[in-house]
Amino acid sequence: MIRLAAALGALTLFAVPAVAENDCHYTWTRDGSVLSTCGDESILPEAPSRPAGEPCQQVISQRTYLVADESVLTASRTDTGDAFGDLATEIGPGEQTRTIRLSGSTTKDLTNASFRVQASDGFRFEPDSATAFTSPAGSESVAAVGIGSVQFEDDGNELQVSFTQLPADASFSFEVTAHVKGELPLLTSSLTGTIEGCSTTPPADVTSYTAWRDVELMCADGTASQERVKTATAYIWSEADAAWVTGEPARETEQRTRQLNAAELKECPAPATVTYTPWRDVRQDCTTKTVERQRTKVTSTRAFNPVERIWEDIAVPRPESTYRPMTETETARCQVPGWLSLSDLLTWGD
Known part of the structure; x- marks a missing residue:
């Protein structure tokens, strides 16, 4: 690994070692082209944790680091929802001001969807700089419905755009201007929407019982104590599957008494x-x-x-x-x- 320090707080430039693509946890690009090898991923900090999605919400989240200023070396990864769509962040060349293209797509039919991008201290969005909004963004996708305007926070650290509906296979794309400073600036994007036809009420618990078994014959009052195990498995919302899935089973022992039959009473001392x-x-x-x-x-x-x-x-x-x-x-x-x-x-x- 070769690290060249740039002057005046410029970003660090890394030569990419020959590492098998399967060993990479990030997708590495240089000047917009995907590399077959990856850089030193140990220098990439973990993104801040975010709250889990609500039931019937599909969440796709992605993060992109600007690793090197020269030749625009980036590292990106999808943290959640890669099976249900795609988010992409393309950072253009430049010095302190960059053009960034943001795009997203979904494979599920979503309503009340929202696309949100948060910038770390190394990035700051130029207010009202969104341009070239396109939907659909590809020839094989469909258009979003009810597209809102791109809203910027006053501090320039966040932007958001809403959609009334994102049909299955819908896509969108637009560009914004951002100011860059510091090392390893980070952009974190997420696409959230309500899955069409999904019920926010989980299915009924799956309940099963073992057979009753005798624990003790009590000849004094002519009864027998019995017990069985009840297993109840509740459904929980899985953000990774965007569906209700069974959680960990909960087990409890139930007890009851029964009367001894004639044959058992004969066996009593x-x-x-x-x-x-x-x-x-x-x-x-x-x-x-x-x-x-x-x-x-x-x-x-x-x-x-x-x-x-x-x-x-x-x-x-x-x-x-x-x-x-x-x-x-x-x-x-x-x-x-x-x-x-x-x-x-x-x-x-x-």
């Missing part, structure tokens, strides 16, 4: 309890010399009342029988001789 009444003799059999005994087995189980939503104890009794041998006394009472009198029978075995 509800151990049965068993109690017994005392054994009691109910019948003696002298033939088999045995005594039949009985008792009651009471099995208590728990059942869920679906109406009251409570657990209830249900007792189920069941008789049980067994046999034991007779005692000697009981056996003796069974052996009664046939010749005994009634009084003997009453005292038999005593």
Whole structure:
């Protein structure tokens, strides 16, 4: 890179190194001709940030630096909207006074459009110097509708022109006079308009849900807690796409409870309890010399009342029988001789 310092604050002249065009972030021109190589882009400061466009607004923005005074070396780049049109700034030769041709075009149908150019401290527009306004600016484009006059700010740092409508493929071009001083003066231009047929209300959010899943079975009240994930994706305005696009999804967990079904209630831990009444003799059999005994087995189980939503104890009794041998006394009472009198029978075995 060769840098030649010019006297009296003139601009710096750069020789252009052999850098592949794909490595350039700017379009470099010399005397209006596009170069296949680029200059030292590290010397080019970043342009001031600007507010994002409103929904349904198409924004094309471009900046151009005057890099070298001699042979008019410029570096230009489109910052936004290069897919929807084109802006161009051509700086003519001269010393402190230059003729600058400004042009723009759009591929979309725009209404209430505005073309605005801001100058850095190195440029100052000559008031009311706009001339040679042409629309369309090319043989294959169409004319703008409702073209306003070019308005200049009093300090000469900004100009603006409005259009009632810029149909798709419309173009325009005009020239202004500017005074130049300092190093790396910058012109920043923007074309803004409302996209025809675009709604400023975003589409409804895209909402999806996962299936409900059980988190915990709660046997105490016969319910199960469940949860699912709700994903809501809102639409946001994309200036780069000039359209509504889906943003980052927002996720939240929703919860609810449901009643346990019969099969699930059976799986709930509800151990049965068993109690017994005392054994009691109910019948003696002298033939088999045995005594039949009985008792009651009471099995208590728990059942869920679906109406009251409570657990209830249900007792189920069941008789049980067994046999034991007779005692000697009981056996003796069974052996009664046939010749005994009634009084003997009453005292038999005593």
